[in-house]
Amino acid sequence: MPDRAAVIAALDAVIDPRSGQGLMAAGLVQGLVVADDRAGFALEVPAGDTALYAPVRDAAEAALKAIPGMARVSVVLTAEAVATPPRRRTAGLSPQAVDQGRAKAPVPTDRPAHVRRVLAVASGKGGVGKSTVSVNLACALAARGLRVGLLDADVYGPSAPTMLGISGKPAYEDGAMVPHEAWGLKAMSVGLLMKADDAMIWRGPMASQAITQMLTQTRWGTEDEPLDVLVVDLPPGTGDVQLTLIQKTPLDGAVIVSTPQEVALADARRAKTLFDRVNVPTLGLIENMSGDVFGRGGAEAEAARLGVDFLGDLPLDAALREGADAGVPVVAGDPDGDIAGRFSGLAEALSKKLDLQGFQTQL
Ligand SMILES: Nc1ncnc2c1ncn2[C@@H]1O[C@H](COP(=O)(O)OP(=O)(O)OP(=O)(O)O)[C@@H](O)[C@H]1O
DSSP: OOOHHHHHHHHHTSBOTTTSSBTTTTTOEEEEEEETTEEEEEEEEOTTOHHHHHHHHHHHHHHHHTSTTOOEEEEEEEEHHHHSOOOOOOSSSOHHHHHHHSOOOOOOTTOOTTEEEEEEEEOSSTTSSHHHHHHHHHHHHHHTTOOEEEEEOOTTOOOHHHHHTOOSOOEEETTEEEOEEETTEEEEEHHHHOOGGGHHHHHSTTHHHHHHHHHHSBOOOOSSSOEEEEEEEOOSSSSHHHHHHHHHSOOSEEEEEEOSSHHHHHHHHHHHHHHHHTTOOEEEEEEEEEBTTTBSSHHHHHHHHHTOOEEEEEEOOHHHHHHHHHTOOHHHHSTTSHHHHHHHHHHHHHHHHTTOGGGOOOO
16 A cells, blocks of 8 residues: 555655745645545645646646555645635624624524634435535635634544544644634544544533534634634434534524435435424525436425525535545635535525625635
8 A cells, every 4th residue: 555655755756846846845735645545635836826737736646646556646736825815804894893783693601702603514314415515615615705614513424534634633722622724714523532432422412512512612713813604514314412412502504415315305304393493594405416316406396395495506526525535625626616616606695694794805
């Protein structure tokens, strides 16, 4: 199996045309993932230099494929501006003024400090792409100039570490956890905290307590730089763990992800009922893996039946899976592509529903 050292050496043999250094030494390699016979990373280059670096990306891909035992390589070219959007504010009403003008929902005791909105991403069943949607939606919201966090609360299969290419326990500062930063997001995942032995605790009655701690004891924002929106990737399903969690979490709204098949849609219906029980507005339904294999349009019809908005569909597309496996969300890796365009539409619709426009920076 290829090891990380071989991958790093191969990348350093490819020369950055700007600095004359190897790609690793030049600091252009972001989110490098080496797993079994696969490797992937983002080549992060100055905005406007993507054409200059396209041949470099090809050379890096060829260099990695030439390593014995390497079966799959994914190198995506990103412009710096996408990963770290500028933080200028729009003129007009200050975000605080906009905030003060809003009708306030009752504030639960465990609302995280310096977080303006909390959005849950839910699904009635596992495997429908809830985590893929959460991660890419968070990136699309960040691309709109919002300060965005992602809390991966999926105790059954935390996937944010892989999907974002992050690892290692978070640091503690003044009693609070410092979230990882990746692709312009602040990110925390139960996967970064739990050991295999702890799985029973995380999935049992303590799960919601542990997640509440991650929610409230993470430094998502500061008084000067509050987080605009925190996307929470909930565990799939509609059982007790999910109910307790959404009862304890101060959610401003939820989106439900479903594939178009009837069995998945029946579960989506149950998820909507769960949110209704705790008075969390369901902001809409997203159809994922739409296309020839699973059919199309089921979620749109279901949304109409449930009286919730249909927010859009996402095709079954290998790029979404490959990006997730390589730790490079498609929205960040290919910001001009069709998938990114669709997520951008979802982010726009949800920004309106969550009243986030006042916080948006000018890009
Ligand atoms: N639109 C898509 N096209 C192709 N592959 C997809 C798409 N959406 C998700 N996938 C892939 O499907 C698998 C399941 O996705 P994901 O982990 O996001 O689902 P999930 O609903 O969060 O599952 P669970 O909650 O069980 O962890 C992953 O391998 C993912 O890369």
